Amino acid sequence: MSLNAALWRAPAKVNLSLHVLGRRIDGYHELESLVAFACVGDLLAFSPDEELGLTVEGPTAIAAGPDDDNLVLKGARAFAAEVPGLRLGRFRLRKKLPVAAGLGGGSSDAAAALRALADHNGVSLDDPRLVEAARKTGADVPVCLQPRARVMRGVGDRIGPPLDWTPLPALLVNPGVPTPTPRVFAELGLERGASADFGPAVDFAGGGGRWENLRASRNDLQPAAIKVAPEIAETLQFLASLEGARLARMSGSGATCFALFSDRAALVRGARKVKAERPSWWARATHLR
Numbered sequence: 001m002s003l004n005a006a007l008w009r010a011p012a013k014v015n016l017s018l019h020v021l022g023r024r025i026d027g028y029h030e031l032e033s034l035v036a037f038a039c040v041g042d043l044l045a046f047s048p049d050e051e052l053g054l055t056v057e058g059p060t061a062i063a064a065g066p067d068d069d070n071l072v073l074k075g076a077r078a079f080a081a082e083v084p085g086l087r088l089g090r091f092r093l094r095k096k097l098p099v100a101a102g103l104g105g106g107s108s109d110a111a112a113a114l115r116a117l118a119d120h121n122g123v124s125l126d127d128p129r130l131v132e133a134a135r136k137t138g139a140d141v142p143v144c145l146q147p148r149a150r151v152m153r154g155v156g157d158r159i160g161p162p163l164d165w166t167p168l169p170a171l172l173v174n175p176g177v178p179t180p181t182p183r184v185f186a187e188l189g190l191e192r193g194a195s196a197d198f199g200p201a202v203d204f205a206g207g208g209g210r211w212e213n214l215r216a217s218r219n220d221l222q223p224a225a226i227k228v229a230p231e232i233a234e235t236l237q238f239l240a241s242l243e244g245a246r247l248a249r250m251s252g253s254g255a256t257c258f259a260l261f262s263d264r265a266a267l268v269r270g271a272r273k274v275k276a277e278r279p280s281w282w283a284r285a286t287h288l289r
Contacts, residue, residue: 005092006119010112011041011147012097012172013104013140014288015252017217019201023190028155032201034217035104036165036288037147038172042109044072045092046116052076052088058095064106065099071137075110079117079133087121098174098282100181102252104140111144149289151204163204167287169267171259172251173239173274174282177229179254187224196220214247214260225254232257238278242270260288 014036021030042058054067064070072091080086091113097105111134117123118130125146134141139156148162190196202217226233232255239248239259244266248259261267271285 005045005047006116008044008046008112008116009041010044010105010108010144012038012286013108013144013147013252014038014170014172014256014258015102015219016149016214016249016258016288017202017204018219018221018252019217020188020190020196020198020220021201022195023188023192024155025193027192029185029188029190030154031156032151032153034149034151034202034204035143036149036168037108037144038103038170038284038286038288040096040172040284040286042096042105042112043094044109044112044116045094046089046113046120048087048089048120050088051090052080053090055090055092056095057092060095060097060099061093063099064095071106071110071141072113075114075133075137075141076117078136079114079130082129082133083121083123086117088117089120091116098176098256100178101174101256102179102250102254103172103256104144104252107138107140108144108147110134110137110141111147114141114145147289165210165289167289168210169261169264170286170288171239171242171245171261171267171270171274172256172282172284172286173235173258173278174256175229175231175235175278176280176282177231177255179225179229179232181253183228184221184225184253187227188221211246219250219252221253222250225250229255231255235281238274239270242266242273245270 151160
């Protein structure tokens with residue numbers, strides 16, 4: 001890796017809400033989710049080169065699986081297929097986020113790689129070829145291309161405009177239990193073509209205050225994930241008990257959970273308590289944007 005390699009951040013994606021609207025005939029679930037991005041995440045270095053390559057390192061590198069299966073390479077190849085003659089390069093990915101934890105780590109890594117290649121080739125982030133490459137790489141990759149709080153719908157193919165939000169203090173916690181996404185969705189028990197009746201979606205881009213809308217929303221996968229990993233319920237109960245915590249919920253299909261706070265002082269106190277009383281948990285104090 002060249003000493004002048006450019007660094008690109010791959011921030012954790014947090015599903016502040018996740019409403020399941022139904023299941024399509026093709027088997028995919030129709031979703032509506034408010035997503036935001038943390039100030040913590042993985043880090044990707046990029047050096048221009050004639051050969052496409054990837055090296056993965058860091059605390060969670062082994063759990064990320066074989067390098068050849070990484071979404072960074074899948075995204076780069078998809079982009080190259082959309083743009084003949086695309087100049088490629090070598091990536092070094094430092095994995096710091098828990099893997100398969102409801103934080104969109106792999107999708108954010110791929111989006112960071114696509115941003116790096118777009119910058120290297122003079123392609124804008126709203127170029128249809130880049131967006132199509134992101135879509136072909138994974139359902140969550142398009143929303144990670146420009147990481148700002150926004151609502152995504154469908155299977156990640158319909159993305160709303162950025163929301164004008166101030167940073168939101170948040171504590172991210174993962175108890176270290178696996179929650180395979182297919183198993184969590186299977187627990188919902190929705191047949192193909194069926195509509196869900198979990199409740200109405202919340203219009204975050206419309207009226208209402210931010211906290212009111214957040215409390216009115218929900219994660220419809222949370223009960224199903226708790227059946228797969230009961231430890232999630234304990235994690236949520238612990239987070240809800242923290243002084244100053246205004247909302248505790250699971251992100252995505254889990255098992256990462258979050259507590260939201262009104263101010264940084266309460267966030268710091270909560271993070272210290274988690275570290276002291278649950279030292280085995282992965283926990284990070286951050287802000288969501």
